[in-house]
Amino acid sequence: MNDSANNTVQEARQGLSVGIRDMTWADVDRVVREFDRTWSQNDSDDPTIGSLDARHFVMHYLVGSTRARIAELDGRFMGVTLLGVAGRPVRFERSRGGLEDVDSRLAGSPEGARSLRKMESWHHLEDAVEDSAGVRDQAGAELKLFLVSADARGHGVGGALWRDMLDYLRGEGVERFFLHTDSSCDVSYYDHIGMERLAARWGADHPEEVDERDGFYEDIFIYAAPVAEQAARWGLDGTDGDGGR
Known part of the structure; x- marks a missing residue:
């Protein structure tokens, strides 16, 4: 099952219409701004560094994403999912060049280069946890990125994006999916919706990394779940699923 550019999912939440559509390259800046707003790690006096950091992360996720979906509420950006499915073509081929460009810009200043080293170290830690869990x-x-704007919370945007992802995975015949998360997020949410914690890496167990990590979130987790189990939980099998309740 493939999504067309005009395929839109509509849900009514508190009288507002949540629309979900395919992401285009023109949406990248909006995703970057919301990422920076939500997870800014910038400790520099130069706000440009924080914006470039956010762009690095978004490009890093896009490089491996085969599907990208945007949620809008009355035309305003409200969230995004970036999904990588094994064996499917990458959604944005130009994302690799975008990552190289932002990394080059970061490397052009001492502060930017320091921030880039921290981010690359973080990626290596995540990869190590992933490898250890197999x-x-x-x-x-x-699920490479699941981002809901603070402006959208309480309007069902997160649930709409989640169901949209599950419906797609079912149609593609994917049996199981996983995600990375960390202590910047409400990790207990994934326990609450019935996902399995496959791996945890606690920052307190690695004091030798304090300087290297320097301000990044302490703990890294990997969660996974069967698609069919989540689909039932969220009511996609025709039953009254309880979703995140």
Whole structure:
């Protein structure tokens, strides 16, 4: 099952209409701004560094994403999912060049280069946790980014994006998916919706990394779940699923 550019999912939440559509390259700046707003790690006096950091992360996720979906509420950006499904073509080929460009811009200043080193170290830590769990042998898809704007919370945007993802995975025949998260997020949410914690890496167990990590979130987790189980929980099998309740 493939999504067309005009395929839109509509849900009514508190009288407002949540629209979900395919992401285009023109949406990148909006995703970057919301990422920076939500997870800014910038400790520099130069706000440009924080914006470039956010762009680095978004490009890093886009490089491996095969599907990208945007949620809008009355035309305003409200959230995004970036999904990587094994064996599917990358959604934005130009994202690799975008990552190289932003990394080059960061490397052009001492502060930017320091921030880039921290981000690359973080990616290596995440990869190490993933390898230790052997998760790619168990799951055919990764939810690379699940971002809901603070302006949208309480309007059902997160649930709409989640169901949209599950419906797609079911149609593609993917049996299991996983995601990375960390202590910047409400990790207990994934426990609450019935996902399995496959791996945890606690920052307190690695004091030698304090300087290297320097301000990044302490703990890293990997969660996974069967698509069919989540689909039932969210009511996609025709039953009254309880979703995140």
